[in-house]
Amino acid sequence: MSSDGVLLTAAHVTKHFPAGKRRVLRAVDDVSLEIARGETLGLVGESGCGKTTLGKLLCLLEEPTRGEIWLDGTDLLHIPPNELRELRPRLQMIFQDPFASLNPHKTIEQIVGLPLRIKSLRGKARIRERVHELLGMVGLDPSQSGRFPHQFSGGQRQRIGIARALACEPELIIADEPVASLDVSIQAQILQVLRDLQARFHLAAIFISHDISVVSHVSQRIAVMYLGRVVELGPAQDVIYDPKHPYTRALLSAVPRVGEAQPEATLLPGDIPSPIAVPRGCRFHTRCYLEQVTECGTGEPGLREVANGHFAACHLARSKAAES
C-alpha cells in the first residue's frame, strides 16, 4: 500500500439478508480491507458474489449485519447522526446505470447543483458557475446544463453521474460497474475521465467490475470476490501474473485475450452455489479443481499473506507458503 496512509478501513464487514424460513442469504461475509488515500482498489468477481452490496456497505448506503467501517480514524457506525452527516459526502458512489439514479424531472444543472446547495454554497450564480466547471471537468458541454437526463446518451449520463459525485468533493469514490453497460469506445472515454480526475484530485477509488481486464488497467491492488468473500487480494500485477487462489486462476484463464496467446482455459464445473446455501468448509471447494486436502471440506480458509502484500484464502496456498 502507498505510504500515503489509510483512508478507509473495513473490518469483518458482513451483510446477511433474511431469506425466509429462518434462512439467511450471505451476500457479504466477513470482509476486511483497507484503502489508502489516492489508491484505486479493484473489486472483481462474477454476478451475485456481493460486489454491489460491499460497495454500498462501504459507502454507508447499506447497514452491515456485523463489522466496522473506519474513515480516517473515525468509527462511522458509532458516531452521532450529525457527525455522520458531515462525513458522508466524503464517500460517493457512482452506479452502473446512471439513468436509474438521476431524477428524470430535474435538469442537469439541478442534479449536479443539489449537493452544492446542501453544502450551503450561496447564490444562484455561484452554484451555476461551479456546475459548469464540474461539467467541463467530465467533458460535457456546459451549455447543455438546462437539459434533462433522457436527452443524453449512456456515456454522457455516466459523465453526469461522475460530475454529481464530484460536486461533493469526495475523498473516496466507489464506482459500481461504471462502464458495464457501455460500448467499448465509450467505456474507454469514461475510463479516461475517471483516470484524469483521480490524478487531479488525488482521489481514492474502489472500482467494482465483473471485467478483470478493465480492473487490471485502473487498479493498483485487486480484490477477487467469490460467494460473498474476498478470496484473493494483492498488488494488481501480482494477482494477474501470479494468482494464488484457484478461483482467480480459473477466472483469468477464462478471459478471451486480445493480442496475446490464450492460456489453456480451466473450466470450472457447474454453477456458482446459492449464497443461501454456502458450502461448508472452503466455499469454493465444490468447484475446485485442485487436489483437495481434508480441511477443504471442513474449515473455511482465511485470507493469509502468501507473498508480500498478497493474500489468498485457500488452504493449499497457505501450505505452499509454509513450505518455502
Added chain:
Amino acid sequence: MMRQPLLEVQHLRTRFETYRGTLRAVDGVSLTVSRGETVALVGESGCGKSVAALSIMRLIRPPGRIAGGRVILDGRDLLEASEVEMRGIRGGRIAMVFQDPLSTLNPTFTVESQVTETLRVHRVAAGAQARDRAIELLDAMGIPAPRERLRSYPHELSGGMRQRVMIAIAVSCQPEVLIADEPTTALDVTLQAQIMDLLATIKEERGLATVLITHDLGIVAQFAEKAAVMYAGQIVEECPVSRLMEEPLHPYTSGLLRCVPRLGRPDVPITPIEGTVPDLVSLPAGCRFAPRCPKVMARCRQAMPPPYEVDAQRLVRCFLYAGADTASAAEEED
C-alpha cells in the same frame, strides 16, 4: 486453401420506416461463410449485427423490410424462397442461438416439449424416439441429469443451463449453418468459457458454418477464423482474424482495438475514439466514420468509400486504401 462458401450474403440492405425517417440498419453487407468456418460479425451496439442475422433468416417484420441483396445458401437465394420453404430452412438448415434464452424459450412449456417440438416440426423424430433423442442432445450439451432436466421449465434452469438447452434445440436438426447472436453476452466469464468451449466443440464435430455475432474482440480473437467489422450498418473491414488483430487497417478497427483494455497490461494505454456513432436515420454524407476519424480527408466527407480489396484476403471500406485496390473496379454501390 479456398473453401466453397456455403452461405453467401451479397449487398444485403434492410431498412426500418420510422416516424423520423428511413433507418438504414443494414446497408450493403456482404459476407461468405464456408463449412467448418467461423466468421465473426463484430461491432458496437446498434451497428446492425442482429438485424443482419434476422435478415439472413428472413425474420424481419414490418415496419422493417429487406430492401435488396441476396442470401445464398448452397446455391439457393433465400430471399426468393417461399415462406413454407423458409420454415423448413429455419431451425432445419440454418439455426440460431440468441443472447437471452429466456426470451426465446417458451416459459410455459417444459424443456422436453420444446426440444421434441423442433424435432417433430422438422420431421427428425417423434414420440418416444424424439424423447430419447432429446435426452441424448442434452447429454451431449453437458447438461447433468438430462432425463430429469426434460421436466424442467426454462425459469428453473440457471443462465448457463438455459443457454445449453438453446444450443441443444439449435443443433437438434443437424443444421449446416449456425448463427449465434451474442451467445454469451449475458453470462459471467467462467460460464462464457464453458459455453464457447461447447460451441467450438460442436462446430468442430459437425463442420458447421458459423456466424458468430459479438461486440467482444476477445471472443473474436479466440473463436473466429475470419472477422467482419461493422460500423453504422456496413462492414468496414473484413479479413482473417489474426491479421485483423496484428495489423488493423480501417481507422475504426484500429481505434476499436486501442479501446480494449488488455488484461494485466496497463502499459498498453486505452485510447478512446472521440464522439459517438451516427444516427442511422440521418447518416453523414460520405464515409460514416468521417465525423470521428482521426485520418479524415476532404473526399471522405463527400463520397462513400467502397470496399477496397487490399489483397485477396482483405476488404477495407476506406479511401486511405483506394490506391491499394487490387480489383479493377470496386463493388457497385447504390
